Amino acid sequence: MSALRTLEFDAIIVGGGGSGLRAGLQLAQSGRKTAVISKVFPTRSHTVSAQGGITCAIASDDPNDDWRWHMYDTVKGSDYIGDQDAIEYMCNEGPKAVFELEHLGLPFSRTEQGRIYQRPFGGQSKEFGKGGQASRTCAAADRTGHALLHTLYQANIKNNTTFLNEWYAVDLVKNAKNDVVGCIAVCIETGEKVFVKAKATVLATGGAGRIYASTTNALINTGDGIGMALRAGFAMQDMEMWQFHPTGIWGAGTLVTEGCRGEGGYLINKDGERFMERYAPNAKDLAGRDVVARSMVLEILEGRGAGEKGDHVFLKLDHLGEEVLNKRLPGILELSKTFAHVDPVKAPIPVVPTCHYMMGGIPTNIHGQAITVDENGKDQIINGLFACGEAACVSVHGANRLGGNSLLDLVVFGRAAGQYIEKALDQGIEYDEASESDLEASLARMNRWNESTGGESIPALRAELQECMQNYFGVFRDGPYMEKGIAQLKDLRERIANAHLEDKSDAFNTARIEALELDNLLEVAEATAISAYERRESRGAHSRNDYTERDDANWLKHSVYMPTTKTLGKRDVNMAPKLIQGDLLKHFEPKVRTY
Amino acid sequence: MLQVSVYRYNPETDEAPSMKDFEIDTQGKDLMVLDVLHLVKEKDSSMTYRRSCREGVCGSDGMNMNGKNGLACITPLSEVVKNGKLILRPLPGLPVIRDLVVDMSLFYEQYERIQPYLINDTPAPAIERLQSPEDRDKLDGLYECILCACCSTACPSFWWNPDKFVGPSGLLQAYRFLIDSRDTATRERLSELDDPFSVFRCRGIMNCVSVCPKGLNPTRAIGHIRDMLLSNAT
Numbered sequence: 001m002s003a004l005r006t007l008e009f010d011a012i013i014v015g016g017g018g019s020g021l022r023a024g025l026q027l028a029q030s031g032r033k034t035a036v037i038s039k040v041f042p043t044r045s046h047t048v049s050a051q052g053g054i055t056c057a058i059a060s061d062d063p064n065d066d067w068r069w070h071m072y073d074t075v076k077g078s079d080y081i082g083d084q085d086a087i088e089y090m091c092n093e094g095p096k097a098v099f100e101l102e103h104l105g106l107p108f109s110r111t112e113q114g115r116i117y118q119r120p121f122g123g124q125s126k127e128f129g130k131g132g133q134a135s136r137t138c139a140a141a142d143r144t145g146h147a148l149l150h151t152l153y154q155a156n157i158k159n160n161t162t163f164l165n166e167w168y169a170v171d172l173v174k175n176a177k178n179d180v181v182g183c184i185a186v187c188i189e190t191g192e193k194v195f196v197k198a199k200a201t202v203l204a205t206g207g208a209g210r211i212y213a214s215t216t217n218a219l220i221n222t223g224d225g226i227g228m229a230l231r232a233g234f235a236m237q238d239m240e241m242w243q244f245h246p247t248g249i250w251g252a253g254t255l256v257t258e259g260c261r262g263e264g265g266y267l268i269n270k271d272g273e274r275f276m277e278r279y280a281p282n283a284k285d286l287a288g289r290d291v292v293a294r295s296m297v298l299e300i301l302e303g304r305g306a307g308e309k310g311d312h313v314f315l316k317l318d319h320l321g322e323e324v325l326n327k328r329l330p331g332i333l334e335l336s337k338t339f340a341h342v343d344p345v346k347a348p349i350p351v352v353p354t355c356h357y358m359m360g361g362i363p364t365n366i367h368g369q370a371i372t373v374d375e376n377g378k379d380q381i382i383n384g385l386f387a388c389g390e391a392a393c394v395s396v397h398g399a400n401r402l403g404g405n406s407l408l409d410l411v412v413f414g415r416a417a418g419q420y421i422e423k424a425l426d427q428g429i430e431y432d433e434a435s436e437s438d439l440e441a442s443l444a445r446m447n448r449w450n451e452s453t454g455g456e457s458i459p460a461l462r463a464e465l466q467e468c469m470q471n472y473f474g475v476f477r478d479g480p481y482m483e484k485g486i487a488q489l490k491d492l493r494e495r496i497a498n499a500h501l502e503d504k505s506d507a508f509n510t511a512r513i514e515a516l517e518l519d520n521l522l523e524v525a526e527a528t529a530i531s532a533y534e535r536r537e538s539r540g541a542h543s544r545n546d547y548t549e550r551d552d553a554n555w556l557k558h559s560v561y562m563p564t565t566k567t568l569g570k571r572d573v574n575m576a577p578k579l580i581q582g583d584l585l586k587h588f589e590p591k592v593r594t595y
Numbered sequence: 596m597l598q599v600s601v602y603r604y605n606p607e608t609d610e611a612p613s614m615k616d617f618e619i620d621t622q623g624k625d626l627m628v629l630d631v632l633h634l635v636k637e638k639d640s641s642m643t644y645r646r647s648c649r650e651g652v653c654g655s656d657g658m659n660m661n662g663k664n665g666l667a668c669i670t671p672l673s674e675v676v677k678n679g680k681l682i683l684r685p686l687p688g689l690p691v692i693r694d695l696v697v698d699m700s701l702f703y704e705q706y707e708r709i710q711p712y713l714i715n716d717t718p719a720p721a722i723e724r725l726q727s728p729e730d731r732d733k734l735d736g737l738y739e740c741i742l743c744a745c746c747s748t749a750c751p752s753f754w755w756n757p758d759k760f761v762g763p764s765g766l767l768q769a770y771r772f773l774i775d776s777r778d779t780a781t782r783e784r785l786s787e788l789d790d791p792f793s794v795f796r797c798r799g800i801m802n803c804v805s806v807c808p809k810g811l812n813p814t815r816a817i818g819h820i821r822d823m824l825l826s827n828a829t
Contacts (some may be wrong), residue, residue: 026778027775040653041655041699041703044648045647046648046653048648048650048741056724095722098723099719099721099723102723103713103719104713105778107731107734108731109731110727110731114726115723115725143652143739146739150738154713157707157712167796218648218653219646219647219649221645241616254650295736335651338651338669338671459633459637459640505607505641507605507606507607508693508694508696509643510644511636511640
């Protein structure tokens, strides 16, 4: 008999970053009993680190800008496995969502006309790739994520959203029919375990960049929602697709925004050559991130990297002048001085491609409803479960995300999930109660750690996992190497299952949180590894030395990883946007992708 | 080897807090203080502190390092270590939950008290509200606050009246909305602050300015609020 306290809500949102706060705001405004569960105080979420901006056709820089051009860029950027219904929804709804943020008070930078300032970003074009570089990324200097996250948190304060801050969601709770009816969460300050019961559970837990040794991601990005969904037996989509951001600070991993290149900065190799001119003659440094990251690695592999080990290249900004840098990129000046000991006004920043973003995640429709796949490969809506933001794969990013599209994804689909749940609650939602044994099942993992009496240490296992992913599943991948990686992960699974949680105390036990996070890192890593091994082609961010070409005949598909069998299936990409039909084309046909 | 002395307190086992010493091998590198804490935690997994972004933008790891508040993740050892020793304590003036983790409720309450959100009751246009670059420039140095509490917990006036004096962080945010050309609640905001404590307990000590890891200047913002309150009164 468990003595669990139950907290009951109409809807719970796990995660207090951009998408979680946007969903929370929508539901709080509707008057629904809503709680946001966040393992950190919400403004400490990783959205705060987003720098360059939010891409959206608000027609400020160019009065003739068109959301369909943004859609074209995004479909092309995705290497054609982004779902065109979802991309269409995002690009079309985007302006509304961005103006809402401004009305909430987001301190966007401004043009002389008083409108929102927009800067050029990678992969952006006008007139479906024919009209040259667009400037479509709305910015608050180079602190757009910070401004966005704080604004959304403030709006939630105004609307009296309930926050369970510094609470950690452990596992989903399912009833006998496999409906999700809430989660087990622990209050970090007291250690109390609680059943948080809800008619709708939204996973807005963000990314999992910490599966890699070198990442721009915050220490908290451990894929908790992905781990929870995988343990519940639900499918995961396109997990092989990890974006390596071209400009992480060499050695430290901290992000340097693509906005630097948008404002006119460019990459040089050790000879001072602007090498992107060779790889992407048109877009140069503003080609897709996957293209730029691969070009950098090739420069390094071919001996044109800088430094004693020849293991990095440089981002040159000094020619932009101190005034522009202070005005447009003040945060970068700070970060570069702190982490690279370089003042970009005078010298170039040493940079290297660094794990940045998880394009894959929990498959959802445009309402945020989570989807799994049955034995016959058919989509099944998971009752009670929703996902949005980086944890979700709706999929607007496909095989490669464009810069500035993540913040748009957060607010558009956080909002959409909130709107859908509001309507569903109005119509009434009833699921069977979870039984005692259902609750026990969700507590098993926590109990395992609490009962551990010996075994390996958590930090050492985590470091080994991160090295494994870095070595075998990085920018370039190769079958035989990936086999080694998969074998190592299998070994790690066994050792993590027997690892030791030394500190068993209740009050603010961060060692226990790190143990629970390690379980999630392992789930994400394994899903990534098996998906990467099984997708036998190169597409977007997934680049294989043994299958160097894109294979549309076999792989113009989402990959779908099933945790119960550890196998990879396929799912059709949506090629049926609703609004552009007749207007133009039926949809955007796959083409050879060049920049 | 670096001598690290850390404030330890576990409410379940300790009657009183104590300082505990660790010897940490930095391999001669100028690590950030947060990196040193990770090394301490590898030796003693019960070592407790908050951290998230590790790049100075989330505000989780405010703490007192050799007597001065700052963010552990962007403070290199070369900036703080004296005589080969690093002394780490929780932010002063707030109740300690465990080790370097403080209860920030009072700090957040003061933030919420100033209504930290835009108020504008006129109907929103179909696009964004316009704002000139000059008006937008007025928000620089204000909106960048990361709520790390380094300033307020370095402020003697806040130590003395944490319930009644809003504190430098809250007042910086108050001014951020007072000065925003899009906000229409200036008068109401000022009247909420118009008492002997909320603003006027600031004695211009300027500890807030000296510790702010983002280089912001709450004292100046407080001065502007005083001016607005005084001209509002006449």
